[in-house]
Structure formats: C-alpha cells, structure tokens
Amino acid sequence: MDHILKLDDLLHESSSDDELEIISAFAIAKERLENERGSISRRGSSRRRKAIFRNSLQGEENILRDYFAASPVYPPRKFRRRFRMRRELFLRIHDAIVDHEPYFVQRRNAAGKLGHSSLQKMIAAIKMLAYGVTANFMDEYLRIGEATVMDSFKLFVKAVISIFSVQYLRSPNEDDVARLLAIGESRGFSGMLGSIDCMHWKWKNCPSAWKGMYSGHVHEPTIILEAVASYDHWIWHAFFGLPGSHNDINVLNRSSVFTNLAAGRAPPVNYSVNGHNYTMGYYLADGIYPSWATFVKTIHAPQGNKRKNFAAAQESARKDVERAFGVLQARFSIIRGPARLHQPEMLNEIMIACIILHNMIVEDERDLYQEADAFDYEQINDTPLEPLSREHTAEALDFIQNRHRIKDREIHSQLQSDLVEHLWQIHSQS
Structure with a gap:
C-alpha cells in the first residue's frame, strides 16, 4: 500500500485539531498492511511442500539387518508371521517381480541419489495386503513416502496377476x-x-x-x-x-x-x-x-x-x-x-x-x-483350450x-x- 503517506507528511499537511484522528487512521492502515503481508506469506508457505529427507538407505539397512542378514534379528517364524509366507517364497516372488516390472529395480535419480530398493517397495505392498494399513503407515520404518507406497502397491498387485495367474488360478487338469x-x-x-x-x-x-x-x-x-x-x-x-x-x-x-x-x-x-x-x-x-x-x-x-x-x-x-x-x-x-x-x-x-x-x-x-x-x-497342463x-x-x-x-x-x-x-x-x- 504505497499510497499511504508517511506520518510526518500527514502531520505537516493537517491542522492540530485533526492530529489525533490522522495518527489513529495511520495506525489502523499500518496494522491492516502487516496483516495482509503476513497472510500472503503464510499462504505461500502452505502451498510450498518442503521435501522430507527420509534417508531411504536407512530403511533398507533396517530390512536387511532384521530379516535378510546371515544372522537376522528376527527368526524365520517371525518372518512367516509378519509377511504371511516363508522367506524362500518371498524371495522367489521378489526375483520374479523385479525381472517383470522395471519399477522395482533400484535406480538413481537425476541428482545421482540412490532410490528405494526393491525390498522396500515389495515389503510396503505386502504389509498393506497383510495388515490392511494405510500407505503412510510404514514410513517410519521403511523410510518410504506415501505416493511411492501406493505406486508400489498397485504395480505389485498387477505384477502378481500377470506372472502367476496362469499357474495359481487355473482350472483343475x-x-x-x-x-x-x-x-x-x-x-x-x-x-x-x-x-x-x-x-x-x-x-x-x-x-x-x-x-x-x-x-x-x-x-x-x-x-x-x-x-x-x-x-x-x-x-x-x-x-x-x-x-x-x-x-x-x-x-x-x-x-x-x-x-x-x-x-x-x-x-x-x-x-x-x-x-x-x-x-x-x-x-x-x-x-x-x-x-x-x-x-x-x-x-x-x-x-x-x-x-x-x-x-x-x-x-x-x-x-x-x-x-x-x-x-x-x-x-x-x-x-x-x-x-x-x-x-x-x-x-x-x-x-x-x-x-x-x-x-x-x-x-x-x-x-x-x-x-x-x-x-x-506344479504339474500344469499348458495345452491351450480350443474355443467353442x-x-x-x-x-x-x-x-x-x-x-x-x-x-x-x-x-x-x-x-x-x-x-x-x-x-x-x-x-x-x-
């Protein structure tokens, strides 16, 4: 509000009788201007979402130490209970999905920063299926954001159907x-x-x-x-x-x-x-x-x-x-x-x-x-059915x-x- 005059100019142009009224009007205008500037600043800060440094490597280290190390923190029965399957089956599914879906391959971004590993993405998807939790539930442990979890979840489900449906959702031979x-x-x-x-x-x-x-x-x-x-x-x-x-x-x-x-x-x-x-x-x-x-x-x-x-x-x-x-x-x-x-x-x-x-x-x-x-x-009849x-x-x-x-x-x-x-x-x- 540049059109508001300085206080000295207002007092110089006004009479002594109007001095109090001018000072009061100036104070009100100044307060309104500060409030408007503050609201604009706050709106701008709410629109700009700050990037969270999650340290995704720490999440991968947690997974490897707890479940996939030579001497993991949690024994196989704990793995079976938490992921609903044995570790051997988990790794078999993991390898098949990584070969099928490029999204699960760990890559570096444009800044050279290493992204989330395939284990982080797959574990996030399986935990959503096994526990029915929301996408941001695993952030503290896996160090993976909500949007990435949802992408991993949807692509994991599609990959499972694409890879394994022929064998594990077939009619009896x-x-x-x-x-x-x-x-x-x-x-x-x-x-x-x-x-x-x-x-x-x-x-x-x-x-x-x-x-x-x-x-x-x-x-x-x-x-x-x-x-x-x-x-x-x-x-x-x-x-x-x-x-x-x-x-x-x-x-x-x-x-x-x-x-x-x-x-x-x-x-x-x-x-x-x-x-x-x-x-x-x-x-x-x-x-x-x-x-x-x-x-x-x-x-x-x-x-x-x-x-x-x-x-x-x-x-x-x-x-x-x-x-x-x-x-x-x-x-x-x-x-x-x-x-x-x-x-x-x-x-x-x-x-x-x-x-x-x-x-x-x-x-x-x-x-x-x-x-x-x-x-x-494992016995599958691969002979295609002739259409009627x-x-x-x-x-x-x-x-x-x-x-x-x-x-x-x-x-x-x-x-x-x-x-x-x-x-x-x-x-x-x-």
Whole structure:
C-alpha cells in the first residue's frame, strides 16, 4: 500500500485539531498492511511442500539387518508371521517381480541419489495386503513416502496377476481331478471336486450413486466373491466383482464355473456310488443353490438316521470353502476390513492377487496338511483350450446337451440318495 503517506507528511499537511484522528487512521492502515503481508506469506508457505529427507538407505539397512542378514534379528517364524509366507517364497516372488516390472529395480535419480530398493517397495505392498494399513503407515520404518507406497502397491498387485495367474488360478487338469476325486472318496463323497460358496467384501468408499446397487441383505455396499475350494484350502475357481445386491444364484448364472464342462473341455470324471455310474463331478453347496447334477446339498430337517448322518457329513465337508475364506481373510486383512479404494477395477485386482498369493502359500506349505504326499500342484497342463465354435451345429448341440445335463434334477436326486446309502454303509462299518 504505497499510497499511504508517511506520518510526518500527514502531520505537516493537517491542522492540530485533526492530529489525533490522522495518527489513529495511520495506525489502523499500518496494522491492516502487516496483516495482509503476513497472510500472503503464510499462504505461500502452505502451498510450498518442503521435501522430507527420509534417508531411504536407512530403511533398507533396517530390512536387511532384521530379516535378510546371515544372522537376522528376527527368526524365520517371525518372518512367516509378519509377511504371511516363508522367506524362500518371498524371495522367489521378489526375483520374479523385479525381472517383470522395471519399477522395482533400484535406480538413481537425476541428482545421482540412490532410490528405494526393491525390498522396500515389495515389503510396503505386502504389509498393506497383510495388515490392511494405510500407505503412510510404514514410513517410519521403511523410510518410504506415501505416493511411492501406493505406486508400489498397485504395480505389485498387477505384477502378481500377470506372472502367476496362469499357474495359481487355473482350472483343475486331469491330474488335479484324479487327486481331488481320491480325496473325496477317502472322505465318503465319491465324485466330489470341492465346495462352492460366496463371500461379501464391504466397500466403504463406494460412490454414493452406486450404493443402492451394491447394497444387499447386509444393508451396506459389498462386492461378491464366488469361490470353489478343496480340502487343503486351495481355491480352484474365483469370480469377483458383482454388486452385493445379487444372491448366490445370480452370481452362479454369471460366473464361469461350468463353462469348460458345458463346452466339453473339462477333464473326464468317472465314478460309481451305490452301484450307479456317474460322469460329472460335483461341488458341495448350501441350500440356496439349485438342484443341479453338479451340486450336492444337505437335507433340510432330515428324518431318520441315514438322512441325519448324510446331512451331518455334508455340512461338515462343505465347510472346506468356509475355512478357505477364513484363512484368506486372516492372511490378508485388507479383504477382511472395508475396502477404502474407489475404483472397482483396483479392488478386483487386489482380491485376485490375494487369492494367487494364498494358493502359492498353500503350495509352499502343503506339508502342513493331510495327504501331503498326494499334492503336486506344479504339474500344469499348458495345452491351450480350443474355443467353442458356434458355427458348427454339432458343437452347438453338444453345448446345449451338456447344459441340460448340468441342470438335470433327476440326477441330482439320484446322486443324493446314493450318497445317503453310501455314507450310511461307511458309518455302519466304522
């Protein structure tokens, strides 16, 4: 405010009667000018974000000393508990991701300063998955900023899906089917390939315009995961992304769980129960699922010892998928708590990556489960599946006939009756 005159000039031009009024006006104007300058200075300082010297090398030294040294501070069981996997599996994933994604390679910036290491970025991503914490939670220990953590997290999830989904999120091949049938036979359920059910993941930051579509019986926005799991918690099928307003039947009609079977590309399944031969495997399911030939459900309000024995055995074995959900959420708390991201595509990638890592841990620690010697998940059938050609009438008719066989209610009732007798024979002999 250069237009304000100096105090001496004001007093020289004014009369003695106006002296007090002029001094007061000048003091007020001077105070207002100082306040304006101070506010401008404060606004400028708030806009300019000062760079934080985090000493990223110190964060890397902390990691190497605590977990990767020749004699680390924390023993292997602590590593397994905090990172949800053994160190050997962690390093295997680390090497594959560094080779696949250049972002995780440690580099120098334009000033010649060494950036964050691949271990820092990967550990930050895994801790977000394992503990469900925010991006700035690991700053004090890892010495890594929030923006870098989020970039590492998103790229880590994408890399896991790109590298490992073919092996660890595949449909059962012939060897897998034979193994699953043998395990089902030992448990009294000949022809069983696993259990199927749905799980809801609460979506905290669901856009307001979508809340009605994503809110179901829990009256909160959720996203549904349909999964098929076997006795060792391996998840063979995962279909994620439908709004929580759907029920299990709606999800089933949209999923691809029986696509290969309907297309005639599924491995052959042949077994016999109570003197009857069957050519399709089945999944144990709860009461909401339809009475198809590929589902075996419990008996509501069973009457008689045979039916009660069957209901108890079916409800016990069906909890394989419930246990798999529990283990999955215990390992990765990010999908146990409410989802904080806004993009449904990113939530889908997080869920699929957690399932892939879960299956990798199951494979790495399969000696902890029963029938350990029977599991060999490294065997992969790399033969590409031939797409179903709708141009050929014969193939189209086969597809329709297979769909009818899958939904055959008579086979469902006959299979349930045979299993009732089969389980009662096993119970009587024991």
